Amino acid sequence: MPRPAEQDAVSSLSRGLALLELFSMDESELSISEMARRAQIPKSTTHRLVTDLLEWGALERGRGGVRLGVRLFELGSLVPDHARLRELAIPFAHSLNQITQLTSNLAVREGNEIIYLEKISARDLRVPHSRVGGRLPMHCTALGKAILAHAPVPFIERVLSEPLVRLTPATITEPEVLRRELPEIRTRGVAYDIEESQLGLFCVGAPIFARQGQVIGALSVTGATSLDQARRFSGAVHAAANALSHALGAPLSPSTRYAGRRVATVTDIS
Structure with missing residues (x-):
C-alpha cells in the first residue's frame, strides 16, 4: 500500500x-x-x-x-518517435510549401484525433485552427480522413460509432456518408476537407506509411476554399507523401495494399 x-x-x-x-x-x-x-x-x-x-x-x-x-x-521536442518522423518529414513539408505556396502540415493519429507535428505557413494565408501540438477530430480533416481510410475496419467502425462533432455547416456528421467516402479516398490516394474543419479553407491530405506498410500519419496543404484548387494540388501532396513513405522504408505505391492494416504508431519507423 x-x-x-x-x-x-x-x-x-x-x-x-x-x-x-x-x-x-x-x-x-x-x-x-x-x-x-x-x-x-x-x-x-x-x-x-x-x-x-x-x-x-x-x-x-x-x-x-x-x-x-x-x-x-x-520536453515535447525530445519525444524520440515523433521527433524521428518530424525530422524525416520536414524536407518534404518544405518542398510542398514552396511548390504550392500553401500552408503544409504533418500530423499523426492520437486516439480519434490528429495531432499536428509540423506546420509550415504560407506567407499570405493564415490557418488559425491548426498549430504544432494542436488537435482536431479525424473525421473533419483531410489529414485525419487520409489516415482513417487506411485503418482496419474495427477501428473505422469504432470512430464512426462515436458522435461526430460538427465544426462547420460542411462537417460530415453522418457515419454512412463518411463510410462511403473512405473507399474513394483509398482509390484516389488523397482526402479532401472543403470547409469541413474551418470555413473559407480547403485541405488536401495523403497518408504516410511505415516500413511494413502501416499508415503512420499524413501530409497536407491548406488553401482558400475551392475543390478545383484542392484537386490541382492533389498530385503534389500524393507524390510527397509517397516519397516520404518510401524514405521510411514503406513499399512503393502502398495505397494499393491497404486491406487489413492496423493504424501504426510512430515506433514503427525506428
Missing part, C-alpha cells in the same frame, strides 16, 4: 497535470481563480500547484494570468 506521503505526491501530480490540460488553442492564458473553478480544486491548492509549475517551467506568467511554459515545448 502507498504511504500517505506517496499518496499526497501522486495526488499533487495528478492535480498539476489536470491544471495543464485546462489550456487550449482558444484559451492560452488563464487566471488562477478560473483554473481552480474549472478543475474543481480549492483556490489555495491551485495557487500552490501553479507556484510549483511556474518554478519548474511548465507555466509562465502572462498579462492576466499564466500560460504554458517553454519547458513543455522543450
Whole structure:
C-alpha cells in the first residue's frame, strides 16, 4: 500500500497535470481563480500547484494570468518517435510549401484525433485552427480522413460509432456518408476537407506509411476554399507523401495494399 506521503505526491501530480490540460488553442492564458473553478480544486491548492509549475517551467506568467511554459515545448521536442518522423518529414513539408505556396502540415493519429507535428505557413494565408501540438477530430480533416481510410475496419467502425462533432455547416456528421467516402479516398490516394474543419479553407491530405506498410500519419496543404484548387494540388501532396513513405522504408505505391492494416504508431519507423 502507498504511504500517505506517496499518496499526497501522486495526488499533487495528478492535480498539476489536470491544471495543464485546462489550456487550449482558444484559451492560452488563464487566471488562477478560473483554473481552480474549472478543475474543481480549492483556490489555495491551485495557487500552490501553479507556484510549483511556474518554478519548474511548465507555466509562465502572462498579462492576466499564466500560460504554458517553454519547458513543455522543450520536453515535447525530445519525444524520440515523433521527433524521428518530424525530422524525416520536414524536407518534404518544405518542398510542398514552396511548390504550392500553401500552408503544409504533418500530423499523426492520437486516439480519434490528429495531432499536428509540423506546420509550415504560407506567407499570405493564415490557418488559425491548426498549430504544432494542436488537435482536431479525424473525421473533419483531410489529414485525419487520409489516415482513417487506411485503418482496419474495427477501428473505422469504432470512430464512426462515436458522435461526430460538427465544426462547420460542411462537417460530415453522418457515419454512412463518411463510410462511403473512405473507399474513394483509398482509390484516389488523397482526402479532401472543403470547409469541413474551418470555413473559407480547403485541405488536401495523403497518408504516410511505415516500413511494413502501416499508415503512420499524413501530409497536407491548406488553401482558400475551392475543390478545383484542392484537386490541382492533389498530385503534389500524393507524390510527397509517397516519397516520404518510401524514405521510411514503406513499399512503393502502398495505397494499393491497404486491406487489413492496423493504424501504426510512430515506433514503427525506428
